[in-house]
Amino acid sequence: MSTPMLLGARAILAAGVLACLAGPWLFDANSLTVLTEFFIVVTLALMWNLLAGYADIISVGQQGFVGVGAYAFFGFTALLHMSVWAAVPLAALTTLLIAVPVMAVIFRLRTAYLAVGTWVAADVLMLIAGKLPGFGGGSGTSLPIPVVKQFGARLGDRIDMFYALSLGLALIAFLATWALLRSRIGLGLTAMRDNEEAAGSSGVDLVRTRILCFLWTAPFLGLAGVMTALEKLRVAPTASFNITDWTIDIIFIVVIGGIGSLEGPILGAILFFLLRQWLADFGAWYLILLGVISIGVILFEPKGLWGACRRWGFPDILPAGHAPGPGAPERVAGPDAQEAPAARTVG
Amino acid sequence: MADRNETVSAGGPPAEAVILALAGVSRRFGGLRVIEELSLTVRPGEILGVLGPNGAGKSTLFNLIAGVLPPNEGSIHIMGRDVTAMTVWRRRRLGVGRTYQVPKPFAHMSVFENVLVAATHGGGLSIPAGRREAQRALALTGLAALAAKPAGTLSLLNLKRLELAKAVAGKPRLLLLDEIAGGLTDAECEDLLAILTAIHREGATIVWVEHVIHALKRIASRLAVLHFGAIICEGAPDAVLADERVREVYLGA
Numbered sequence: 179m180s181t182p183m184l185l186g187a188r189a190i191l192a193a194g195v196l197a198c199l200a201g202p203w204l205f206d207a208n209s210l211t212v213l214t215e216f217f218i219v220v221t222l223a224l225m226w227n228l229l230a231g232y233a234d235i236i237s238v239g240q241q242g243f244v245g246v247g248a249y250a251f252f253g254f255t256a257l258l259h260m261s262v263w264a265a266v267p268l269a270a271l272t273t274l275l276i277a278v279p280v281m282a283v284i285f286r287l288r289t290a291y292l293a294v295g296t297w298v299a300a301d302v303l304m305l306i307a308g309k310l311p312g313f314g315g316g317s318g319t320s321l322p323i324p325v326v327k328q329f330g331a332r333l334g335d336r337i338d339m340f341y342a343l344s345l346g347l348a349l350i351a352f353l354a355t356w357a358l359l360r361s362r363i364g365l366g367l368t369a370m371r372d373n374e375e376a377a378g379s380s381g382v383d384l385v386r387t388r389i390l391c392f393l394w395t396a397p398f399l400g401l402a403g404v405m406t407a408l409e410k411l412r413v414a415p416t417a418s419f420n421i422t423d424w425t426i427d428i429i430f431i432v433v434i435g436g437i438g439s440l441e442g443p444i445l446g447a448i449l450f451f452l453l454r455q456w457l458a459d460f461g462a463w464y465l466i467l468l469g470v471i472s473i474g475v476i477l478f479e480p481k482g483l484w485g486a487c488r489r490w491g492f493p494d495i496l497p498a499g500h501a502p503g504p505g506a507p508e509r510v511a512g513p514d515a516q517e518a519p520a521a522r523t524v525g
Numbered sequence: 526m527a528d529r530n531e532t533v534s535a536g537g538p539p540a541e542a543v544i545l546a547l548a549g550v551s552r553r554f555g556g557l558r559v560i561e562e563l564s565l566t567v568r569p570g571e572i573l574g575v576l577g578p579n580g581a582g583k584s585t586l587f588n589l590i591a592g593v594l595p596p597n598e599g600s601i602h603i604m605g606r607d608v609t610a611m612t613v614w615r616r617r618r619l620g621v622g623r624t625y626q627v628p629k630p631f632a633h634m635s636v637f638e639n640v641l642v643a644a645t646h647g648g649g650l651s652i653p654a655g656r657r658e659a660q661r662a663l664a665l666t667g668l669a670a671l672a673a674k675p676a677g678t679l680s681l682l683n684l685k686r687l688e689l690a691k692a693v694a695g696k697p698r699l700l701l702l703d704e705i706a707g708g709l710t711d712a713e714c715e716d717l718l719a720i721l722t723a724i725h726r727e728g729a730t731i732v733w734v735e736h737v738i739h740a741l742k743r744i745a746s747r748l749a750v751l752h753f754g755a756i757i758c759e760g761a762p763d764a765v766l767a768d769e770r771v772r773e774v775y776l777g778a
Contacts, residue, residue: 361652362645362646362651362652362655365638365641365642365645365646365652366642366645366646368631368633368634368638368642369631369634369639369642369646371631371633372630372631372632372633372634373629373630373631373632375593375629376625376629376630376631376691377631377642377646378612378613378614378617379591379593379613379614379617379623379625379629380614380617380642380643380646380647380691380694381614381617381618381642381643381646381647381648381649381695382614382642382646383612383614383615383646384612384614385612438633488633499634499635499638500635500637500638500641500652500656501635501637501673502635502637502660502663502672502673503656
């Protein structure tokens with residue numbers, strides 16, 4: 179548990195955030211586009227991790243809310259001719275509103291059944307999106323040029339703007355989730371992560387906490403969906419509701435990075451993008467390698483890279499916990515406990 | 526109002542004099558009847574010891590009182606309220622703390638955070654107030670020095686103390702102890718009894734399921750013996766332990 183290591187890690191993180199904030203002045207257009215996608219993926223990974231890593235809701239349908247966000251944005255701008263700046267928050271709100279009935283249905287299920295339920299719900303949303311009039315049916319449609327131009331008259335300006343928006347989204351998603359985890363609710367969530375039954379016995383309302391988490395993720399997923407529409411400049415059922423891009427890859431990222439931590443999803447996303455850059459030329463081998471890595475991590479290090487770091491005594495770079503702090507009162511009864519290195523083991 | 530009906534339906538003494546009342550409670554697992562038509566009343570300030578051979582239904586009884594399992598028949602009242610259909614966490618907030626026979630720590634959280642969860646969620650406190658309450662519970666159970674340790678690294682004795690600290694955080698009025706003395710040495714058991722005595726002095730009513738009879742006998746004000754899901758003998762500790770039937774089914778004498 180070395181403090182220099184922790185300070186070093188925090189320095190790297192701070193430098194990384196600063197570099198991202200200065201991105202438009204530091205990077206070329208290609209890098210900015212890749213980073214834009216990276217921030218979308220980080221946002222999605224943070225949300226999937228919150229659900230699966232803490233609230234024990236394994237979702238294989240989060241692409242459903244990504245798609246809803248993209249389609250809502252298209253609807254408000256291209257069809258209702260609203261300003262893009264009004265459409266962005268409205269898209270988030272729409273996703274939240276759609277999440278309520280979806281939740282009412284899938285929360286009747288638990289564990290693996292719930293996972294299948296989320297998948298079915300996402301597919302239903304995709305099929306509905308393909309039938310909606312004005313959205314281009316099954317093959318989708320492009321964002322009208324006047325809508326796109328609201329983000330900047332020139333291509334370079336738009337790349338900068340999309341970059342700034344997705345960076346802002348990732349930062350807000352991260353900070354808000356961090357604040358949630360540090361709150362009283364987050365304390366209960368972290369307890370649920372470690373032992374659900376004991377959390378319930380300690381007074382944590384398992385049902386309400388799950389509901390809150392599920393609804394918490396919806397607007398962020400919707401906003402990520404808006405960003406996917408801007409990135410591709412179009413919406414289409416198969417692209418906007420893509421299970422591989424918005425869920426399967428995300429599961430890979432969270433699992434290799436470290437489920438049930440804030441560092442894990444970010445670490446996993448960095449690793450995923452590096453692997454993709456290096457191995458893009460290997461075609462199918464790239465996917466096979468991702469699969470092998472996933473299986474390896476699940477077998478040998480189920481808590482991922484960050485889990486391994488924790489086991490080696492590395493403290494959380496971004497702690498969401500609560501230190502005991504000074505001011506402990508005098509003991510009242512019984513001798514104080516000590517952790518003797520005796521042969522007693524936890525059964 | 527509904528409250529009055531609930532009180533009446535519990536039967537027996539009036540609500541203020543009863544902290545826990547089980548009336549005709551049965552629980553089956555498939556065809557296996559684990560708890561049968563069990564009725565039990567606990568008054569405030571009591572320390573009720575529950576004895577019984579393995580398989581007598583002690584853990585099931587606890588799970589029914591704590592709310593982990595619903596009964597198939599009968600009703601459970603806590604402090605005059607019908608809690609038969611109430612969730613575990615709502616019962617905890619109402620004032621029912623419980624320990625697990627096999628400790629269930631939040632392994633990746635610190636000892637302090639473990640107790641903070643119980644103080645804030647179970648005790649209904651804000652985080653600042655919960656922090657003070659967690660410190661109190663840790664001091665009471667002698668864990669203050671280990672507050673910053675990850676709970677997963679504790680020894681069995683300290684895990685049992687942690688179970689206790691979590692159960693008493695927020696000062697629940699009814700404390701359910703599930704074989705908390707099991708596996709402890711005599712000296713450790715003495716410490717535990719001192720802690721329990723302090724908790725009881727603070728006003729908690731205790732229901733304690735235990736195999737370690739000598740520990741139970743020391744502080745229990747009443748004993749109940751469970752056999753095949755029914756209470757076969759109940760009363761003052763010495764009288765119960767001297768009872769012919771109890772000696773037969775439990776002590777094997």
